[in-house]
Amino acid sequence: MAHQAKSAIVGLGISEVGKVYGRSATSFALEAIDRALEDAGLQKENLDGLLMQSGLAQPGIGLQLQNAAGLKSLRLVNHMNAMGATPASMVQYATMAIQNGLATTVACVFADAPMQDPNARSSDGMNATRRNRPVPTGFASLDQYYGPMNPNAGYAMAARRHMATYGTTSKQLGAIAVSTRAWAVNNPIAQFRTPITVEDHQNSRWIAEPFHLLDCCLISNGSVAVIVTSVDRARDLKSKPAYVLSMAQGFPGNRRRAGDDHDWSTGAAIARDTLYGQLGIGPKDIDICELYDCYTYTTMITLEDYGFCGKGEGGPFVEDGKLGPGGSLPTNTGGGELSSFYLWGMTPLSEGVIQARGGGGDRQVEKHDLVLVTGNGGILDFHASLILSPEAA
Amino acid sequence: MSEKTAAPPSGRPVPIPDADSQPFFDATREGKYLLRYCPACSHYLAPAAEICDSCWGIDLEWRESSGKGSIYSFVVNHQVLHPGFKDLGPYSVIVVELEEGPRVTSTYDGPNEEIKVDMPVKVTFEDLGEVTVPKFAKA
Numbered sequence: 001m002a003h004q005a006k007s008a009i010v011g012l013g014i015s016e017v018g019k020v021y022g023r024s025a026t027s028f029a030l031e032a033i034d035r036a037l038e039d040a041g042l043q044k045e046n047l048d049g050l051l052m053q054s055g056l057a058q059p060g061i062g063l064q065l066q067n068a069a070g071l072k073s074l075r076l077v078n079h080m081n082a083m084g085a086t087p088a089s090m091v092q093y094a095t096m097a098i099q100n101g102l103a104t105t106v107a108c109v110f111a112d113a114p115m116q117d118p119n120a121r122s123s124d125g126m127n128a129t130r131r132n133r134p135v136p137t138g139f140a141s142l143d144q145y146y147g148p149m150n151p152n153a154g155y156a157m158a159a160r161r162h163m164a165t166y167g168t169t170s171k172q173l174g175a176i177a178v179s180t181r182a183w184a185v186n187n188p189i190a191q192f193r194t195p196i197t198v199e200d201h202q203n204s205r206w207i208a209e210p211f212h213l214l215d216c217c218l219i220s221n222g223s224v225a226v227i228v229t230s231v232d233r234a235r236d237l238k239s240k241p242a243y244v245l246s247m248a249q250g251f252p253g254n255r256r257r258a259g260d261d262h263d264w265s266t267g268a269a270i271a272r273d274t275l276y277g278q279l280g281i282g283p284k285d286i287d288i289c290e291l292y293d294c295y296t297y298t299t300m301i302t303l304e305d306y307g308f309c310g311k312g313e314g315g316p317f318v319e320d321g322k323l324g325p326g327g328s329l330p331t332n333t334g335g336g337e338l339s340s341f342y343l344w345g346m347t348p349l350s351e352g353v354i355q356a357r358g359g360g361g362d363r364q365v366e367k368h369d370l371v372l373v374t375g376n377g378g379i380l381d382f383h384a385s386l387i388l389s390p391e392a393a
Numbered sequence: 394m395s396e397k398t399a400a401p402p403s404g405r406p407v408p409i410p411d412a413d414s415q416p417f418f419d420a421t422r423e424g425k426y427l428l429r430y431c432p433a434c435s436h437y438l439a440p441a442a443e444i445c446d447s448c449w450g451i452d453l454e455w456r457e458s459s460g461k462g463s464i465y466s467f468v469v470n471h472q473v474l475h476p477g478f479k480d481l482g483p484y485s486v487i488v489v490e491l492e493e494g495p496r497v498t499s500t501y502d503g504p505n506e507e508i509k510v511d512m513p514v515k516v517t518f519e520d521l522g523e524v525t526v527p528k529f530a531k532a
């Protein structure tokens with residue numbers, strides 16, 4: 001493999017995450033950036049770029065973050081959004097900016113605080129975001145009459161189509177919930193660390209059939225930041241880098257008409273050749289997968305689309321538990337969004353950085369030369385991916 | 394608001410036609426399901442379409458659909474995402490692939506247990522008083 005790293009992630013900062021109430025998205029973001037700088041051995045004065053993405057919280061983080069952080073004379077700032085694909089794509093844009101001389105040291109941060117203290121919740125049980133939504137009219141009101149849809153239902157629709165087409169079963173999706181939870185057991189910051197079985201998955205309540213509760217990610221307040229710099233500059237820093245070897249994006253489009261394969265062939269299938277092609281590798285060369293897992297189905301379809309198994313074979317592929325600790329394809333080794341914490345694309349990115357640097361502690365995977373990190377957003381609409389490595393070349 | 398115009402027993406929020414959707418809701422009154430149609434490229438589009446996604450034409454017509462199609466996918470939702478659904482129990486949201494091509498969202502007119510992917514369906518209409526809504530039942 002002849003390749004040269006494109007950039008280096010030299011700092012990772014994870015704020016307090018989970019059911020942490022009474023703090024703003026901005027306060028989480030600054031905590032994460034501060035921890036990332038400390039990890040990198042840098043001061044905030046060393047930053048000359050700031051890329052950010054806000055989650056659902058109102059107010060979230062925004063372009064005023066540079067002022068809240070007291071950052072002066074930055075050379076690169078943007079508020080970016082390709083939903084859950086954004087953290088991986090922010091690293092890509094930071095890398096391109098650094099390669100082209102726009103900036104040298106870029107913080108990429110995601111923050112969200114969608115959960116309110118249940119004791120402070122209003123009498124109707126709805127949060128302010130939902131209560132303040134305007135009453136829809138026209139076709140939007142017809143959709144609301146049929147039944148309001150949220151991401152749970154959207155992904156459940158896609159999974160149902162896969163099940164009907166390929167014979168995928170709920171128990172096979174359950175195997176993903178089980179292996180992901182098994183990894184979370186050894187992650188001290190994971191929100192759910194009690195092991196589960198496929199039977200527990202089957203017995204968990206329905207959310208949107210065919211999804212049980214244990215097919216769905218959790219919700220978290222918090223923030224993650226990473227510091228991206230050049231390969232040369234990384235060599236002068238005290239921290240151990242996770243090098244960015246390859247990067248790609250993919251957007252399938254959804255025409256919502258006969259023949260459209262949006263629900264079972266995702267942006268991952270578009271990004272795959274770009275990502276592997278930069279290194280002349282294939283799925284057999286990947287040591288660890290850190291995949292965006294808003295739902296069990298998302299893990300399965302992403303494995304298919306990156307060629308770890310054939311199209312439609314995801315169910316039988318995951319059934320034997322090969323994604324779990326000790327398995328042949330360690331996947332979502334921190335417990336993912338299903339069991340650890342849900343900070344959109346930062347969940348897989350942060351664990352990818354941890355594993356590539358060999359800092360996974362009890363859950364560290366021995367062979368971690370090539371780590372696949374994916375982000376996914378919308379209802380399988382947006383995709384971005386990276387390959388991280390402890391080696392620059 | 395008088396008792397007569399209160400929400401129907403199901404509690405679902407009654408649709409409110411606007412200028413763009415008025416022709417569609419006028420047609421449902423007469424038992425017709427309309428789609429948008431692009432005469433420039435002979436392409437059928439979902440009722441809410443404003444622009445043809447094939448040729449980007451904006452002069453769309455309304456055309457009656459056969460009302461026939463098949464279930465592309467569906468969910469049975471157990472979450473209450475709107476207060477009107479609180480006493481309704483699990484409700485289906487279906488995507489119907491119409492003969493003309495577009496996939497449209499609706500709800501199933503029949504028991505949830507009956508719904509199957511690729512099952513042939515046909516449009517039905519329910520008069521809610523102020524407005525008539527299309528649903529789909531087993532063909």
